[in-house]
Amino acid sequence: MPAQAATANGGTIYHLKKGEQGSALDISDFCLWYGSSQALFDVTMAVERGLVTALIGPSGCGKSTLLRSLNRMNDLIDGLVISGNVTLDNRNIYDPRTDVIALRKRMGMVFQKPNPFPMSIYENVIYPLRVDGVRDKGVLEETAERALKGAALWEEAKDRLHESALGLSGGQQQRLCIARAIAGDPEVLLMDEPCSALDPIATARIEELIDELSGHYSIVIVTHNMQQAARVSDNTAFMYLGRLIEYGDTDSIFTNPKTEKTQDYVTGRFG
Amino acid sequence: MNRLAAATAARGAATARRQRVTDLSAQGEPFLWALGGALAFGCVMIVGFLALVFWNGLVTFYPKPIAAVTLANGETIAGEPTRSERYKLSPELLAQLPPAAKAEVEADDGYAMRTLYRTGNFDIYNEDFRWVPAFNVAKVEYPTGIIFAERIEWGIFVGRIKALETGETRREAGSFTEAELRAAHEEARARWARIRHIEKNEIGAVNYRLDEERLRLRRVELSKGADSPAYAEAKARLEARQAELQARYDALATEAKALRAENEAQRIVLAEIGNQEKILPLSALVQFYEANDIGLFAKLGVYFSRWWKFLSDEPREANTEGGVLPAIFGTFAMTILLVVAVAPFGVVTALYLREYAKQGRMVAVVRISVNNLAGVPSIVYGVFGLGFFAYILGGSIDQLFFPERLPNPTFGTGGLLWASLTLALLTVPVVIVATEEALAAVPRSMREGSLACGASKWQTITRIVLPRAMPGIMTGIILAMARGAGEVAPLMLVGVVKLAPELPVDGFFPFIHLERSFMHLGFHIYDVGFQSRNSEAGKPMVFVTTMLLIGLIALMNASAILIRNRLRRKFAGSQF
Numbered sequence: 001m002p003a004q005a006a007t008a009n010g011g012t013i014y015h016l017k018k019g020e021q022g023s024a025l026d027i028s029d030f031c032l033w034y035g036s037s038q039a040l041f042d043v044t045m046a047v048e049r050g051l052v053t054a055l056i057g058p059s060g061c062g063k064s065t066l067l068r069s070l071n072r073m074n075d076l077i078d079g080l081v082i083s084g085n086v087t088l089d090n091r092n093i094y095d096p097r098t099d100v101i102a103l104r105k106r107m108g109m110v111f112q113k114p115n116p117f118p119m120s121i122y123e124n125v126i127y128p129l130r131v132d133g134v135r136d137k138g139v140l141e142e143t144a145e146r147a148l149k150g151a152a153l154w155e156e157a158k159d160r161l162h163e164s165a166l167g168l169s170g171g172q173q174q175r176l177c178i179a180r181a182i183a184g185d186p187e188v189l190l191m192d193e194p195c196s197a198l199d200p201i202a203t204a205r206i207e208e209l210i211d212e213l214s215g216h217y218s219i220v221i222v223t224h225n226m227q228q229a230a231r232v233s234d235n236t237a238f239m240y241l242g243r244l245i246e247y248g249d250t251d252s253i254f255t256n257p258k259t260e261k262t263q264d265y266v267t268g269r270f271g
Numbered sequence: 272m273n274r275l276a277a278a279t280a281a282r283g284a285a286t287a288r289r290q291r292v293t294d295l296s297a298q299g300e301p302f303l304w305a306l307g308g309a310l311a312f313g314c315v316m317i318v319g320f321l322a323l324v325f326w327n328g329l330v331t332f333y334p335k336p337i338a339a340v341t342l343a344n345g346e347t348i349a350g351e352p353t354r355s356e357r358y359k360l361s362p363e364l365l366a367q368l369p370p371a372a373k374a375e376v377e378a379d380d381g382y383a384m385r386t387l388y389r390t391g392n393f394d395i396y397n398e399d400f401r402w403v404p405a406f407n408v409a410k411v412e413y414p415t416g417i418i419f420a421e422r423i424e425w426g427i428f429v430g431r432i433k434a435l436e437t438g439e440t441r442r443e444a445g446s447f448t449e450a451e452l453r454a455a456h457e458e459a460r461a462r463w464a465r466i467r468h469i470e471k472n473e474i475g476a477v478n479y480r481l482d483e484e485r486l487r488l489r490r491v492e493l494s495k496g497a498d499s500p501a502y503a504e505a506k507a508r509l510e511a512r513q514a515e516l517q518a519r520y521d522a523l524a525t526e527a528k529a530l531r532a533e534n535e536a537q538r539i540v541l542a543e544i545g546n547q548e549k550i551l552p553l554s555a556l557v558q559f560y561e562a563n564d565i566g567l568f569a570k571l572g573v574y575f576s577r578w579w580k581f582l583s584d585e586p587r588e589a590n591t592e593g594g595v596l597p598a599i600f601g602t603f604a605m606t607i608l609l610v611v612a613v614a615p616f617g618v619v620t621a622l623y624l625r626e627y628a629k630q631g632r633m634v635a636v637v638r639i640s641v642n643n644l645a646g647v648p649s650i651v652y653g654v655f656g657l658g659f660f661a662y663i664l665g666g667s668i669d670q671l672f673f674p675e676r677l678p679n680p681t682f683g684t685g686g687l688l689w690a691s692l693t694l695a696l697l698t699v700p701v702v703i704v705a706t707e708e709a710l711a712a713v714p715r716s717m718r719e720g721s722l723a724c725g726a727s728k729w730q731t732i733t734r735i736v737l738p739r740a741m742p743g744i745m746t747g748i749i750l751a752m753a754r755g756a757g758e759v760a761p762l763m764l765v766g767v768v769k770l771a772p773e774l775p776v777d778g779f780f781p782f783i784h785l786e787r788s789f790m791h792l793g794f795h796i797y798d799v800g801f802q803s804r805n806s807e808a809g810k811p812m813v814f815v816t817t818m819l820l821i822g823l824i825a826l827m828n829a830s831a832i833l834i835r836n837r838l839r840r841k842f843a844g845s846q847f
């Protein structure tokens with residue numbers, strides 16, 4: 001699909017690749033404050049359905065904050081103020097009437113450090129169903145198998161489903177967390193530097209996995225690793241000091257960026 | 272250039288002057304010694320305390336030989352030598368001594384040795400123990416044939432067996448074998464146990480039913496009035512039941528009377544060392560042995576049978592004799608109830624404080640207040656427990672549910688339930704603080720992982736946070752339990768009594784009687800050691816009971832720690 005002609009909006013340069021099914025999430029004029037310090041400034045971007053969107057930028061640029069705003073994980077922080085909209089299916093997720101729990105069920109999330117619960121592998125995977133009150137054993141087992149296969153962990157884990165998840169290696173634990181995130185059949189998968197705590201081999205497996213999952217899920221991935229962003233994503237958003245500088249198709253961002261800041265960052269001049 | 276060279280030279284000189292050897296205080300050696308010393312000091316104190324308690328506790332029940340001491344004036348006394356000490360004689364006493372003894376004491380700067388003998392025979396001598404100064408002793412022997420007997424009343428008897436009387440016939444010592452005596456004694460004791468069973472359990476049950484009927488009538492009177500037909504009906508029923516129960520009572524009383532008469536007929540004649548005779552029913556002897564004649568195995572037999580009696584019997588003789596079963600049971604039941612009350616209460620409070628309450632000034636004030644509660648003297652809790660739980664809460668319960676028993680209080684006085692709740696209140700800060708710490712220690716990543724899966728906050732807490740915090744919460748509960756089980760002062764106000772032979776558990780509905788007053792090992796120690804007629808007799812019991820209390824608390828803590836470690840193992844391997 002050809003890259004869209006570059007457009008600018010509030011200082012952001014857009015030239016993103018459009019998905020076939022439109023956008024999954026629309027972020028418009030989103031600002032966020034931690035107490036009195038502003039962390040995000042007027043971010044406007046659309047996450048394309050079925051594509052992988054990477055968020056890159058130097059530390060502290062607000063990419064994790066943006067990601068965590070998408071499923072309202074930031075609600076846990078005291079003194080958080082936001083303005084602007086994030087819409088999912090034309091409904092603003094920051095509407096006071098939004099059911100946050102239902103919202104989170106539509107978005108799986110994978111964290112920087114693998115965080116399996118201190119339970120068996122099986123119980124970890126079906127946790128989203130457990131909290132929904134699903135009791136049917138057939139459904140639970142089917143889901144566990146599907147999710148573990150989806151996360152490419154089935155072969156390694158099928159014989160030890162009822163052993164503690166804490167006995168898995170770091171890479172396996174992270175894939176387990178991905179399995180847990182997709183077990184509830186979400187529409188969007190949010191990944192917050194999912195490979196930063198893993199070794200290169202485990203990282204490669206997760207990247208393969210992201211590739212397999214794309215198309216089925218809309219994936220937003222925060223990464224510090226520019227090669228990774230280049231390898232796995234369709235679109236890349238470059239953020240700097242809380243602003244979205246450039247949001248475009250990954251190839252252009254890394255080979256032919258439209259702004260000097262992006263150029264400097266992807267060539268390693270700073271960051 | 273010159274300046275630079277000069278500066279370099281100066282720096283070189285400074286480096287040379289700087290001390291290259293790290294001194295002791297920098298290495299921290301002296302502090303390390305101080306730390307190790309403090310630990311060693313603490314250990315020595317604890318080990319010393321335990322050794323003292325256990326040594327004194329363990330030897331108490333071992334039979335000692337009985338010495339027959341002939342005094343300078345020809346008088347003879349017999350008793351277990353308990354301990355010896357050096358003491359200073361007062362001048363008046365010294366002046367009255369015979370010249371030989373006086374010279375002996377004066378040669379020792381006015382000091383002399385004396386030995387404490389447990390002579391027993393309180394009914395004859397009016398004392399249980401007697402100090403004998405060394406200068407007063409002419410001869411010490413360990414004669415054979417002297418027995419040491421524990422009696423139901425009047426404490427121990429030290430002396431010889433003179434005769435056995437059955438009805439009118441008297442058989443002098445020597446005309447019957449020891450086996451015959453033992454067999455007769457066992458029979459008498461079996462009859463005695465049967466009498467007790469009849470009086471306590473069977474007649475007790477009759478009385479209980481009678482009381483129940485009376486209360487039923489009173490209830491009808493209170494609800495329907497004294498001239499209603501229901502009242503007349505209930506009254507007729509009471510009278511019918513009364514007659515029936517009276518017949519049962521009479522039958523039991525007759526049986527007990529017959530047995531008692533049989534026991535009265537079987538008597539033993541004992542004589543103390545000065546040949547004063549004492550005739551008492553054979554059944555009044557709990558246990559006796561020939562202190563100077565029996566061998567090691569017989570002594571061990573006596574030792575263990577005494578332990579068994581101690582653990583399984585009720586107290587006698589103002590708690591200085593007999594067993595402590597009601598106290599063990601009371602301590603145990605109270606501690607369990609305390610845990611049952613304090614664990615949910617403390618955990619729920621801490622959950623709200625840590626997870627739901629908005630962290631601000633208000634919560635800070637609450638938290639400080641909770642911590643301060645831990646510093647309030649425990650007797651204050653006792654006063655509060657008596658005033659609030661027993662009088663206000665218990666009084667209201669009585670008004671509502673037991674009006675027929677008034678003015679006799681049911682819940683409106685101290686009891687097991689109120690004591691447990693008072694101690695729960697006393698120990699709840701410990702649980703709150705420990706639970707808060709445990710909750711705070713659950714990694715944020717766990718909560719976020721759960722929330723991101725679409726779990727509500729409540730689901731996250733119950734499914735992820737609480738199980739993970741459980742070992743820490745258990746630590747708090749163990750600390751609370753240890754504190755609660757060792758507390759005595761508030762209990763004296765809210766339900767612990769000197770003697771409560773009735774256990775809070777019996778065969779009558781509702782089987783567990785939380786309103787009953789109870790005995791407690793801690794209070795038992797205080798009572799035996801400091802409230803009994805002879806503190807010398809109570810002293811060994813203090814050690815034994817202390818040992819038992821320490822053992823009971825250690826046992827309960829050990830089981831709680833075992834549970835905690837199992838929980839902890841479940842979460843082992845966690846990488847966070």
